[in-house]
Amino acid sequence: MSILRQFSRLSICPTVKFQLNRNISTTSALTFKITEQLWAEPMKKKKKIDPAIVKAREERRRKKIEKQIRRLEKNARQLKPIDELEVPLHLMDSLKKYKRPPVQLSVEEIEARELLQKEWARYKRDEYMNNIAQVDRIMAAQRRALDRLYEESEDLYNEAIMPDLQLLPYTISGPVATPPIKDYESPDGEYIDVSKKWDN
């Protein structure tokens, strides 16, 4: 009877209820016993891992991930060649919002603009001619002075036409719209130029 129960453990469907059997026998009873049915391997005993090793493993995992992040960021920091650049997506999406309707001008407006452009061209031409005339006048005055100097003494003339090597590089600044305020404390502080300089 007990053997049956033991074999019933092999079956899948649930079988008999538990029955309390106390067997009494006068002779030595022949009992068969089969080992417990094991559907799986018995659980291996959990070994205690050194916490230092656990931490080391976690560290290694984290470092690996950080290295990958750094590599990706380095890629992002490098500038892409212009041919590979694309329009950023948020601009593409909002393209409609950014566009303006084309401007319609009336005929009078267009004509007025054309006439204004012609007047401006005339004014600029006069200004340009005046500039050239002034430069010519100044150069002629110098030429005349040098001619007179030549008549005076040739030595002085030769010394006068020698180029002045101490002049360049030369800078002068012109008038400003509003002059600088004396002893002005700039609210943003002084401006220190840290741009890189390259010399020959």
Added chain:
Amino acid sequence: MKFNTKMTKIHCRKQAELFKAESQDVDIDAVNKVTAQDFEDAANEEYSKFKFGNLETDADKKGDKTSTERCLQRHLVLVTQRKLGNDSKTLLPQGHWQEGETLRQTAERIVKEQIGSELQIKFISNAPCGFYKYKYPSEMNGKVGAKIFFYYANYKSGNPTKSKVNWLTRKELDEMLPQKYSNAVKEFLIEETY
């Protein structure tokens, strides 16, 4: 295409309108933050309150011609008083050339002697830029007249110490200098058109 600040202003305005209409999809943070319009208003207010340096300096108001801080928009020329014969005239500083000097060295020496060595100037070239000759009223030292060569130099810094010096604009040059002299000087100076 509208640019970004204009877009943020439009966005802020829309958010404000939505907030008024009390619709559901309002980004409350965007409305509470300083809007672009507020920032522009604050900036404009600061600009209107700021006092720029005045173009009309004190020297302008007093009519003081000896300082370089007058007529900041115009080009000024240094002139001194000089005695020729019996009367003193306003001329550019001039003096005699000495043997063994180039003309430019003469000019530098004259400026140092007549104006003082505190005045820092930079000569542009070795060559003169103008010429003027005049006859003495009577023969002096066996010479009939004098030839003057003008040199152009830019003012860097410093004050004249030795003699009274005036800084004149073109119009004043016209008035104060003798006629033909003034014509010769005007030839090598850039004309004023305003």
